[in-house]
Amino acid sequence: MNFTEYIDLLFTDYTLQTITLGTAVLGALCGMLGSFAVLRKQSLLGDAISHAALPGIALAFLITGSKDSNTLLIGALISGLVGTFWIRGIVKNTHLKSDTALGLILSLFFGFGMLLLTFIQKMPNANQAGLDKYLFGQAATLLTSDVWTMCVIAGLSLLVLLVFWKELKLMLFDADYTKSLGFNIKFLDVLITFFIVVSIVVGLQTVGVVLMSAMLLAPAAAARQWTNSLSVMVGLAAIFGATSGVLGTAISASANNLSTGPVIVLIAAVFVLISFVFSPKRGLLFREIRYWNNRKDLQLNKTLAFMYHIVKTHENIDHPHAIKILNSFQGFTRKSLQKLEDREYITLNKSMWSLTEKGFEKAANLYNQSEENE
Amino acid sequence: MSSAQIEIQLIASLVAIACAIPGTFLVLRKMAMISDAISHSILPGLVVGFFLTEDLNSPWLILLAAITGVITVIMVEFIQKTGLVKKDTAIGLVFPALFSIGVILIAKNANDVHLDVDAVLLGELAFAPFDRVLMNGMDLGAKSLWVIGIIVTVTVILLVTFFKELKISTFDKQLAATLGFSPLVLHYGLMSVASITTVGAFDAVGAILVVALMIAPAAIAYLLTNNLKKMLVIAVIAGVSSSIGGYWVAHYLDASIAGSMTTVLGLLFLLVYLFAPNKGLVAVLFRQKRQQAEVHLLTFMLHLQNHSEESERHINHLREHINWGKIQSKTVLDLALKNNMIVISDDIISLTEKGKGFTEKAIDYITTNSTVAIEKMKEDFFLFRG
The missing domain is CATH 1.10.3470.10 (ABC transporter involved in vitamin B12 uptake, BtuC)
Structure with a gap:
């Protein structure tokens, strides 16, 4: 199937519509809540939670025997929450650092989940096939009911974000101040963590345990580069997430043998890469250009200062000097002299230069920090 | 085997x-x-x-x-x-x-x-032993x-x-x-x-x-020792023992060896997390509780020293004035009594000589905020810890 066929199918094929809508909603949900995870420096928490959810899925299946995705997701939610709060317990009560706690819970829960999964697979008469889709995710297995679940959860978290917007924002940037104003930090913390866990859990079916953390992080990390405002960041992250979802589904549907999860993650990674390089304020490209300009300005100022020290010894400022005498000072070129003339700091006359009034003023005040930089 | x-x-x-x-x-x-x-x-x-x-x-x-x-x-x-x-x-x-x-x-x-x-x-x-190294036909x-x-x-x-x-x-x-x-x-x-x-x-x-x-063996070892060499040894022991234990669990359950090794490791970590001496959860909570009781005791003693009038030193007043629950006041009173810091006669509490000494030292400690460790002071005065 090529891309145009895909577009045609998108308007006619019900399954494809469901999947596209599902990945879009998931991307938006993850981008929204991921912004909070990134800003709270809990980026890897998502990774740990998604792995920690696995034994919950297996246990839910073992106990209920049902493969209904909502049942399994409740199991995942419970074990994800247990994992999250155990991580907090470890960090709070022992000397172990948070990275160790994350790695511990991640690998230990996942290992236990694998034990359960292989145990289930060996069980006689179990309709266990399909549980391992939670490992890598299969967007193709999304049903309308799953997409409904996602929409409800996305709507709910949007509502919570809107209701507690002020408090959450305050907590993100100054937790102590929030506490002193009398807000219940513990409640807010549990609230936002709970919704992050929920969003991870609903994404498991689509992108899987291993890649879920990237869904949470990448849109938020990309959005962070374009703005310093929380609301814009959350909005942008949601858009980036939804776009990666839609594009990822499109690409994986139009090629053979491409699983959706990894493609979505790679698209999101491309967003991050573009944002890192091209964002106007923080991006690497513009930052390099800014450095380069600053260096050039500095070079010009140095030339000007050197001239100023020569001119200072003379009676009148515009007394012409040979360019040759600048030779002991290395940092000038024809071009830089031309630039100084353009700025009316000096006048050039063949091989002679002289400082103008404006240039003298400028050079005299070069070290005066209060002077505005041009 | x-x-x-x-x-x-x-x-x-x-x-x-x-x-x-x-x-x-x-x-x-x-x-x-x-x-x-x-x-x-x-x-x-x-x-x-x-x-x-x-x-x-x-x-x-x-x-x-x-x-x-x-x-x-x-x-x-x-x-x-x-x-x-x-x-x-x-x-x-x-x-x-x-x-x-x-x-x-x-x-x-x-x-x-x-x-x-x-x-x-x-x-x-389980498949690892099937892939052999053969050299000149020798296994x-x-x-x-x-x-x-x-x-x-x-x-x-x-x-x-x-x-x-x-x-x-x-x-x-x-x-x-x-x-x-x-x-x-x-x-x-x-x-x-x-x-x-x-x-x-x-x-x-x-x-x-x-x-x-x-991570897990190192974390287990970290909770058990502060010495790098010992930590390495404990980590190796924890890793090896849960590998072998995990193998037998897998053998018994007919499940993934890797999964059961991790699970055994997880249980081992849980045990150490809960019961490690000094750094385990139980030890930490116990220490916190003791610290709390001892701080309460100190507050109580300071209160007694500040008030010479009998009404302030009545045993029932404690609950009203410092706002402590019944059980909490009883713990503090018992602790003080056990350490011979107070005497109670007719429900009126008075400091003993030892209690006065302790309180004065404590005031010194609080006002000067000197580096004299309060733990040392507690050792000097306490027969029983909180």
Whole structure:
């Protein structure tokens, strides 16, 4: 199937519509809540939670025997929450650092989940096939009911974000101040963590345990580069997430043998890469250009200062000097002299230069920090 | 026990040793999550290596995959240095991207590659003894045994040779730099060893268990000791014993060996987390409770000293004035009585000589805020702790 066929199918094929809508909603949900995870420096928490959810899925299946995705997701939610709060317990009560706690819970829960999964697979008469889709995710297995679940959860978290917007924002940037104003930090913390866990859990079916953390992080990390405002960041992250979802589904549907999860993650990674390089304020490209300009300005100022020290010894400022005498000072070129003339700091006359009034003023005040930089 | 069983346990134990050593340093250097990143991002290296060599145990493949691991670390550090995102976000961005590339590479070439993503992630120790090293028709043992054996040997040799340097650079980077050990060389050396171990171990136990085997034994050891050498030994013991224990659990349940090794490790960690002396949860909570009772006692004694009038020293007044519950007041009173700091006559509480001494010392301590440890003072006065 090529891309145009895909577009045609998108308007006619019900399954494809469901999947596209599902990945879009998931991307938006993850981008929204991921912004909070990134800003709270809990980026890897998502990774740990998604792995920690696995034994919950297996246990839910073992106990209920049902493969209904909502049942399994409740199991995942419970074990994800247990994992999250155990991580907090470890960090709070022992000397172990948070990275160790994350790695511990991640690998230990996942290992236990694998034990359960292989145990289930060996069980006689179990309709266990399909549980391992939670490992890598299969967007193709999304049903309308799953997409409904996602929409409800996305709507709910949007509502919570809107209701507690002020408090959450305050907590993100100054937790102590929030506490002193009398807000219940513990409640807010549990609230936002709970919704992050929920969003991870609903994404498991689509992108899987291993890649879920990237869904949470990448849109938020990309959005962070374009703005310093929380609301814009959350909005942008949601858009980036939804776009990666839609594009990822499109690409994986139009090629053979491409699983959706990894493609979505790679698209999101491309967003991050573009944002890192091209964002106007923080991006690497513009930052390099800014450095380069600053260096050039500095070079010009140095030339000007050197001239100023020569001119200072003379009676009148515009007394012409040979360019040759600048030779002991290395940092000038024809071009830089031309630039100084353009700025009316000096006048050039063949091989002679002289400082103008404006240039003298400028050079005299070069070290005066209060002077505005041009 | 058949020879295959012994071989599996031997491989598992060697993997545990090979992981525990770099793992200990990763945990101490607060880089535990790097091992998670490495274990995932070696996948594209493995796949490319497999295209070239078609042999999962080829040294070239191991080298190539290990280089991918080191590249991951370099990428994470590069992103972190740009200051655009925090380090943990950098980790979380790099490894899923690389892992996705690996998954896609495998999926695109599914027909030519006998490499399964599940196998990479989970490993299958049970098959390890089937792949033999044959030399001149002679059976020299399982291939993975050789691979992991060599890795363990090299790791131990490196550890012994550079123990001093590693120790200093782990605990005091500046000192190590002044003494002339390049922190950079040690850092990347450690990262290389971690990468090679991860690659060498993954096909036996899978990428995720490698993480468990690196972090969990080190974390267990960290809760039990403050001495680096002891920590290494305990980590190795914890790793090896849960490997062997895990093998038998898997044997009994007929489930994944890697999964049950991790589960045993998890239970071991839970035990240590709860009951480790001094650093375990029970010990910490006990200490907190004692501290609380002792601070209450101090408050109570100060209150008594401030008020000479009888109404303020009545036993029932305690509850009203300091706002303590019934049980709490009783604990404090009992503690004070046991330590001979107060006497109660007709429900009126008075300080004893010893109690007065203690209170004065305590006031000194509070007002001057001197460095005299309050613990020392408690030792001097307390017969019974709170």
